Amino acid sequence: MPETTQQTTFSRAFQIQMRVVSALLRRELIALSGKKGIGFLLMLVEPLIFVSAICVFFYLTRRTVGNVPVVAFAMSGYCVMWGCRFQMMKMMNVVAANRSLLYHRYVKIFDLMLGRSILQICSTSISFLMFAPIIYIGLVDFPVKPYLVVFSWLAVLWYGWSLGLITSSIYGLVKMGEKICIVIMVLHIWITGAFMMVEWLPPDYRGYYLLFPMVHATEMMRDGLFGNRVTAHYSVLYMVCANMVLTYLGLVLVRKLSQRGAMDDSD
Amino acid sequence: MIRIKELCKSYRTRRGPRQILKDITCTVHKGEKLGILGCNGAGKSTLIRIIGGIENPTSGSVTRTMSVSWPLAFQGGLAGGLSGLDNLRFICRIYQVDFVAARASVEEFSELGNYLQEPVKSYSAGMRARLAFAISMTVDFDCYLIDEVSAVGDRRFNEKFKNRLLDKTRDRSIIMVSHFYGVLREYCNRAAVLDAGVLRVYDDIKDAIHNYEQILYGKTITF
Numbered sequence: 001m002p003e004t005t006q007q008t009t010f011s012r013a014f015q016i017q018m019r020v021v022s023a024l025l026r027r028e029l030i031a032l033s034g035k036k037g038i039g040f041l042l043m044l045v046e047p048l049i050f051v052s053a054i055c056v057f058f059y060l061t062r063r064t065v066g067n068v069p070v071v072a073f074a075m076s077g078y079c080v081m082w083g084c085r086f087q088m089m090k091m092m093n094v095v096a097a098n099r100s101l102l103y104h105r106y107v108k109i110f111d112l113m114l115g116r117s118i119l120q121i122c123s124t125s126i127s128f129l130m131f132a133p134i135i136y137i138g139l140v141d142f143p144v145k146p147y148l149v150v151f152s153w154l155a156v157l158w159y160g161w162s163l164g165l166i167t168s169s170i171y172g173l174v175k176m177g178e179k180i181c182i183v184i185m186v187l188h189i190w191i192t193g194a195f196m197m198v199e200w201l202p203p204d205y206r207g208y209y210l211l212f213p214m215v216h217a218t219e220m221m222r223d224g225l226f227g228n229r230v231t232a233h234y235s236v237l238y239m240v241c242a243n244m245v246l247t248y249l250g251l252v253l254v255r256k257l258s259q260r261g262a263m264d265d266s267d
Numbered sequence: 268m269i270r271i272k273e274l275c276k277s278y279r280t281r282r283g284p285r286q287i288l289k290d291i292t293c294t295v296h297k298g299e300k301l302g303i304l305g306c307n308g309a310g311k312s313t314l315i316r317i318i319g320g321i322e323n324p325t326s327g328s329v330t331r332t333m334s335v336s337w338p339l340a341f342q343g344g345l346a347g348g349l350s351g352l353d354n355l356r357f358i359c360r361i362y363q364v365d366f367v368a369a370r371a372s373v374e375e376f377s378e379l380g381n382y383l384q385e386p387v388k389s390y391s392a393g394m395r396a397r398l399a400f401a402i403s404m405t406v407d408f409d410c411y412l413i414d415e416v417s418a419v420g421d422r423r424f425n426e427k428f429k430n431r432l433l434d435k436t437r438d439r440s441i442i443m444v445s446h447f448y449g450v451l452r453e454y455c456n457r458a459a460v461l462d463a464g465v466l467r468v469y470d471d472i473k474d475a476i477h478n479y480e481q482i483l484y485g486k487t488i489t490f
Contacts, residue, residue: 023360031348103337103344105320106361261322 020106024115027101043123047082048130054078068226072140076225077194079128080218083153084160085188087120091164092181095172095257109258113168117161124160128153140225148224151236155217158243163188165250169257193218198233206233213242269295269318269335269410269440274327276313287313289464290327297333297409300441302455302472304479309461311444312340315414318442333409333440339399340414347388351379351398354387355405362406369405376431377401378424392419400428410440429453448476 008016032043051074058074094116101107134140143149167184171177193215198206209215216234223232276288287310295301305311316322318329319338337344345354355373359366374383377397387395396419403411411432420428432441433454445451451458451472458475459468462482469475 019363020361023357026360027346027349027353027357030353031346098346100343100346101357103319103321103340104358104361105335105337259323 016106017108017111020108020111021115021118024098024101024107024111025118028115028119043119044126047086047124047127050082051075051078051127051130067229068222069140071134072225073222075131075134075140076221077192077218079124079131080152080156080214080221081189081192081194083124083128083156084163084192084214085185086124087117087157087160087164088167088181088185088188090120091116091168092171092178094168109172110254113165113254117164120164121157121161125153125157143225144227145224148220150224152217152220152224155220155239155243156214159213159217159239159246162243162246162250165254166246169250169253172257173253173260188214191215197222197230199231210234210238213239213246268297268330268332269442270330270332271318272328272330274317274329275325276310276317276322277325286464288317288324288466291464291466293459293466293468295410295440295442297440298438299457300436300455301443301468302451302458302475303442303444303461303466304446304451304458304475305444305461306483310464311461312338312414314461314466315340315412315442315444319412334407335410336403336406336408336412338412338414339403344399345387345395345402348386350386351377351383351390354398355402358402358406364406369402372405373398373401376404376427393421393424396420397424404431404435408439410442411436413441413443413445415444415446448472451476 055071055074055078058070061070091113094112095109098112101112102109131140135142163184167181171181174180191212191214193209193212198209198215198219201209210233216236216239219232219234220236220239222230223234271291271293274288274291275286277284277286279285291314303311303314313322315338317324319335320329320331321337344358346357349357351373352370355369356366358364359369374380377383377400379394379397379401382390382394383398387398390398400420441454443451443454455472457468457470458472459466460475460479460482462479467475467478469478
């Protein structure tokens with residue numbers, strides 16, 4: 001790679017990056033809220049609306065899935081689904097929308113993505129905490145294995161972040177990027193395991209379904225929430241490995257996009 | 268000092284790669300003020316962007332041992348959705364400048380008044396240039412990159428800007444692209460002509476202009 005700057009030490013570079021990301025975060029908040037502070041609230045409400053709408057829908061149709069309350073079942077699935085999909089969705093066009101900021105040498109494409117994803121991680125995590133009042137009013141029992149719930153949630157965020165890096169890079173790198181991203185997004189409605197459990201499938205087909213990393217996260221979430229009341233199939237090792245591979249792929253793509261330069265619209 | 272070494276840049280086009288800059292080697296010392304002339308599409312803005320570090324060269328290197336501003340251009344550097352003040356706030360955070368002092372200076376210098384609270388996308392080209400200049404004046408750079416912005420400001424603002432910039436940059440550098448010879452004569456002490464991807468530096472601006480005119484009228488531009 002051609003050398004364009006003086007060599008900066010790692011700690012100095014890290015300082016600059018922290019500064020830039022925090023400035024970007026504030027910028028995003030201002031842009032969202034129009035300075036009235038409603039923006040962040042709206043961001044929190046957005047995933048909440050989706051989750052609660054689906055809960056109400058399920059609640060009205062039937063009360064239990066197997067021996068698990070339907071609200072809990074729906075929430076566990078949808079939280080996982082939106083945990084990763086929201087990040088992908090919001091990170092997709094972040095580079096195009098902030099291109100003018102790249103005029104400042106310190107601002108890197110990766111920083112733009114990082115700022116946006118931090119904000120999304122906060123908003124989806126806070127709406128994930130919706131579980132707390134629901135547990136409190138007794139609609140859902142307290143998780144049998146809370147650590148699994150937390151670990152699964154972290155895995156979801158990690159996965160969403162990696163996929164966000166991938167989709168936002170594809171969006172910038174390929175002409176058909178937007179279309180490809182939409183396909184990936186729609187696919188993730190089905191391959192996160194939100195609608196069903198692996199146990200419901202014939203044993204021969206479970207292996208194929210478990211190829212999708214997010215199915216493991218959802219199963220783990222349900223194991224954490226319901227314990228022995230459901231039979232969960234998942235492998236922590238597989239999920240972590242898949243996430244690492246996806247993160248690596250994402251970083252490679254971001255690097256490719258950075259080298260190409262987002263200034264260059266010429267493809 | 269900015270040292271550009273064997274810099275090449277090509278862009279991908281529909282009919283294959285097109286080389287814009289060919290093997291450019293050039294040094295700008297602190298205090299030097301370099302003007303760049305070139306026909307439309309010669310690669311002046313590309314060169315400025317590469318010097319500013321916001322675009323990567325295809326090969327070669329740019330070494331900066333002094334702080335270099337972002338390229339001050341018609342657009343870029345400012346977020347359209349944010350107000351002028353929020354843009355200033357963002358830039359102050361990135362470059363670690365005290366916001367309160369910077370705000371006072373921008374208000375005074377840009378004369379944009381209440382418009383500073385409006386989103387930048389509602390600004391006219393001239394107003395945007397005023398804001399970009401005013402903000403850039405609040406950050407101390409050793410070298411300012413200016414990409415033909417003097418064309419949009421009105422005369423009074425241009426004079427004000429010139430005085431401020433020359434005052435500020437007495438011992439600093441400017442790299443400037445302009446089609447106006449008068450502007451180049453006022454700001455620069457050296458000039459270069461960018462033609463067919465090659466940069467030729469002249470110690471006398473007069474020579475640069477003379478050669479540029481010959482190139483300009485000696486050929487029809489075909490892209």
